Amino acid sequence: MLKIAKGAPLETLSGIQNSDPRAYGRFVDPGHSKDVAYVLVHPTNNFMNHYLVEPLAERGRAVLAMNTRYSGSDSMLIMERAIQDLGAGMRFLREQGFKKIVLIGNSGGGSLTAFYQQQAERLTITDTPDGKPIDLKPEDLPPADQLAILAAHCGRAATLTDSLDPAVVDERDPNLTNEALDMYAPCNTPPYDRDWLITYRQEQKARNERLTQHALDLIANAPAGDDAFIVYRTKADPRTRDLTIDPSDRTAGAIWGDARTVNREANGLGRFCTARSFLSQWSLRLTRAHGPRCLADTKVPILNMGYTADSAVFPANVAEWTKAAEGRCTEYTVRGAGHYPQDKPDLVEEIAETLVQWGG
Incomplete structure (x- = not known):
C-alpha cells in the first residue's frame, strides 16, 4: 500500500x-x-x-x-x-x-x-x-x-486512433454509417485496397481531432470544468481482419474476440471517460x-x-x-x-x- x-x-x-x-x-x-x-x-x-x-x-x-x-x-x-x-x-x-x-x-x-x-x-x-x-x-x-x-x-491515443471507426457519421448516433469508410461493410472486404486504406487512416485521425475539439468545448462550457464523454465504435483497425497489413504470426480478430462484435460492445476501448480524461489519455493532439x-x-x-x-x-x-x-x-x-x-x-x-x- x-x-x-x-x-x-x-x-x-x-x-x-x-x-x-x-x-x-x-x-x-x-x-x-x-x-x-x-x-x-x-x-x-x-x-x-x-x-x-x-x-x-x-x-x-x-x-x-x-x-x-x-x-x-x-x-x-x-x-x-x-x-x-x-x-x-x-x-x-x-x-x-x-x-x-x-x-x-x-x-x-x-x-x-x-x-x-x-x-x-x-x-x-x-x-x-x-x-x-x-x-x-x-x-x-x-x-x-x-x-x-x-x-x-x-x-492510448495512438491505439484508439488506429481503432476508431471512421464510418461514424454522428457521435450522438452510433448506428449512422458511411459505408464507403466501413471496414465491415460488404463493399469493403479483406485484403483491403491500399489507396482506400490511406484514406481510412486519414479519416481516423480526423475523427480523433473532432473528438478532441468536442472535449475542449465541453470543458470550456461545463460548470465544473469537465463533463461525461462517450466514444462509440472503437474497434475498427483493418489489421484485425486483413493479415496482409503489417503481417505477423497473429490470427484474425481482436484480443477480446471477433473485431466486428467488439467494435459495438457497450464497454469497448475508450468508450466511457470524462472530457479532461479524454484529452490526457485518448487525444492524439494533446496527450x-x-x-x-x-x-x-x-x-x-x-x-x-x-x-x-x-x-x-x-x-x-x-x-x-x-x-x-x-x-x-x-x-x-x-x-x-x-x-x-x-x-x-x-x-x-x-x-x-x-x-x-x-x-x-
Whole structure:
C-alpha cells in the first residue's frame, strides 16, 4: 500500500480513498540481493497477478507489481497523475535500498513507463492537457536505470486512433454509417485496397481531432470544468481482419474476440471517460503519453521485446519503439507469443530469462 497525492473530486467513489488516497501493489522480495528490482505497472490493469511476477522472483529478483489509482477503470484516468502514482512505487524501492530499478512496460504499461522516465529525467509538466495545475516535483519521480518494453502499443491515443471507426457519421448516433469508410461493410472486404486504406487512416485521425475539439468545448462550457464523454465504435483497425497489413504470426480478430462484435460492445476501448480524461489519455493532439516520443527523450538502456502472434500490438508498433531508442536498444523477438502468453509457460520462462540476462 503506497500513499499517493490527492486527485480530482469523485476520482473514486470511495470516500476513504478520496480523503486518504492509496495505490496498491504486490511486493515480492526473495531477499537474495539489493542489486536490482523490477517494476510492473499499467495505467488501469491490475498487474499484481502478472505472469512475470513468480518467474522473476524464482530467479532471485525482487518484483513490485503495482497499480495506479485508476486500477479497474480508465473513466477518469489522467496520465500525468498516473506517473505520480508510479513515482510512489519507485520511491518505495529506493527506500528499500535497491541499487538498480528496471521498469517493465508491458502492453499499455509501455507508454506509462516511457512517459514516467521522460519526466523523471527532466521534469517539464506543470499542468494537465486541460490546463489544470498538477503538483509534480522532481523528488516525486525517481528515475529508473533501465526500461524494458514488452508487447507494448505506442500509447492510448495512438491505439484508439488506429481503432476508431471512421464510418461514424454522428457521435450522438452510433448506428449512422458511411459505408464507403466501413471496414465491415460488404463493399469493403479483406485484403483491403491500399489507396482506400490511406484514406481510412486519414479519416481516423480526423475523427480523433473532432473528438478532441468536442472535449475542449465541453470543458470550456461545463460548470465544473469537465463533463461525461462517450466514444462509440472503437474497434475498427483493418489489421484485425486483413493479415496482409503489417503481417505477423497473429490470427484474425481482436484480443477480446471477433473485431466486428467488439467494435459495438457497450464497454469497448475508450468508450466511457470524462472530457479532461479524454484529452490526457485518448487525444492524439494533446496527450503527453505517446510512448516512443517520450522514449526518445530518455537516456537509459532499452530492451524492446515483440511477440510475433500478438493480435493487439503489431510489428510496426515494435519498430517504432526501436527507432525511438536507436543506439541504446536491444531487440528480442518471442516467437509464437500472443498478447497474453501466460497459457504458454515455456514462453513466459523465455521472457523472464531474457529480462534477467539483460537487466541483471
